[in-house]
């Protein structure tokens with residue numbers, strides 16, 4: 143009753159990469175409510191179930207960490223200390239390790255949910271001042287294959303299209319994604335477009351029949367792991383039928399001949415058999431693409447999270463390139479970012495093999511530019527440890543200290559029991575968190591309580607390169623501090639100059655300056671400009687009246703030759719193959735109303751009503767062979783661990799494949815709910831993204 147509609151604070155939903163605008167109100171008790179913002183171009187007022195209920199996660203502070211804590215030795219409990227004690231001790235320990243074992247003995251593991259300013263300052267601290275590139279993010283588990291795919295084909299990690307292209311497209315090829323559940327508001331736009339224009343074609347490529355299939359003209363229910371084969375087969379049909387853009391291929395691309403040779407290696411019959419699809423359906427997909435004026439290929443984790451994730455990305459982007467359907471209204475490849483600020487993190491170089499402002503770590507000129515800009519140490523040319531490599535290095539004793547910020551690797555990493563054993567062996571673990579539920583706290587030597595969404599200001603970039611300002615709306619509880627503030631104080635305690643920021647905007651402006659003359663230029667962009675325009679897409683050019691809605695309209699790509707690269711992607715298989723011991727293929731993914739490790743969404747009753755507990759999806763024929771009835775408890779085993787869950791029998795999943803939601807972890811000390819007990823440690827060789835979408839398991843009645 144004491145809710146007031148004013149003042150309203152325009153902000154952005156902090157769940158998925160769609161980046162919907164919200165208007166937040168607060169009452170005199172600092173409880174907030176929110177609605178979708180009709181003036182935000184990304185969602186035009188709409189919110190999905192998670193976004194609509196976001197305010198509950200802020201108002202319910204029952205699980206919040208409130209004070210810094212230290213465990214003085216591994217056998218003692220955590221105890222409350224002051225911020226100075228926590229950060230002085232951490233600075234002393236870091237200095238000791240760096241002096242004794244070198245800068246690569248410490249690492250930061252951060253999150254696609256960090257604000258851009260937070261990502262920037264952590265990156266600057268470790269790469270520019272500590273002298274190691276050991277910073278990686280859970281975006282490694284999410285978008286790193288897409289990053290490599292874009293760089294190899296377009297010359298830079300650049301999403302070419304904007305959301306307004308949706309209404310201009312007449313063919314969507316949605317692969318390795320269930321946007322109806324995972325990017326709902328974007329999908330609402332596709333649904334509305336299809337409803338108004340029934341001739342628009344929707345092709346869904348997925349081993350599961352998901353809610354996204356409800357509006358599909360064609361569901362290609364392929365065998366898991368056969369995406370490259372399928373994309374190549376479609377490419378072959380397009381070439382054979384002459385449905386390619388010869389002008390674009392000759393004037394704006396390179397590599398077509400080698401690509402043609404590769405896609406012609408297999409007959410259509412062979413490809414159809416490998417994929418488990420009908421030849422007619424492959425031809426129909428090619429026909430829909432060929433007949434379209436606007437063709438959007440849309441993908442997310444089904445392609446990225448694979449031991450051949452980069453190949454899958456390249457084989458898909460090739461379809462846009464050979465048809466010349468890129469850099470035009472309604473056309474282009476479109477990666478759906480998983481996390482709200484994975485894009486912003488990439489812009490400031492928040493991966494262990496990147497530099498700030500999309501500069502290249504391998505390029506000595508770029509390293510020198512960044513070093514001189516920061517005024518710190520020489521930047522190491524050696525890529526740092528990636529997400530999973532950090533935990534391997536902890537286990538081997540090479541990495542001594544890890545600082546985990548805004549993520550829960552003990553739920554989200556593959557082969558997670560091994561990661562847990564590694565964290566147990568770590569010499570020093572810092573956990574910077576908002577929730578007292580994270581499994582990592584059991585291994586923390588220091589716990590730093592962080593401010594949450596709406597308790598701090600900063601910016602995020604969504605899937606269409608759109609930067610939105612997020613205001614501080616309420617005070618953080620007790621002694622919680624914004625992540626950037628914590629890092630700033632720590633850097634000062636380490637004795638580093640260049641961290642005397644008075645506010646978050648100074649960090650943002652500094653980041654903007656470093657982007658000058660790059661393809662992601664946002665120099666001169668300020669919080670005031672962002673607030674005035676509600677949001678801005680990069681690149682932002684001060685003198686231009688229009689924002690940069692889509693890239694490459696002049697077909698000049700960011701490669702040295704300015705040509706797009708059509709890659710001759712080898713069609714290889716690198717996952718573990720099913721065998722007599724482990725006959726099923728395991729794939730994992732999201733459910734509609736939970737987010738990641740559930741530290742926020744599990745607090746909301748309404749969201750828990752949708753699906754109350756984890757489950758194993760299994761095909762009725764497989765279930766019958768194993769005498770498994772619906773809802774009975776089954777044990778699922780892999781080479782790496784075990785889970786025990788209820789079976790959900792459904793013909794939405796292919797025979798021979800089983801599915802587990804990714805969101806579930808330990809309940810007290812019982813880890814048998816934890817999906818990632820089962821997942822394989824295999825990685826893509828280039829992107830180092832894990833093979834979450836293809837494991838091998840057996841299923842037995844409990």
Ligand code: SF4
Nearest residue numbers: 155157158162190193
């Ligand atoms: Fe939030 Fe994503 Fe839902 Fe939009 S679609 S409200 S960003 S969770």
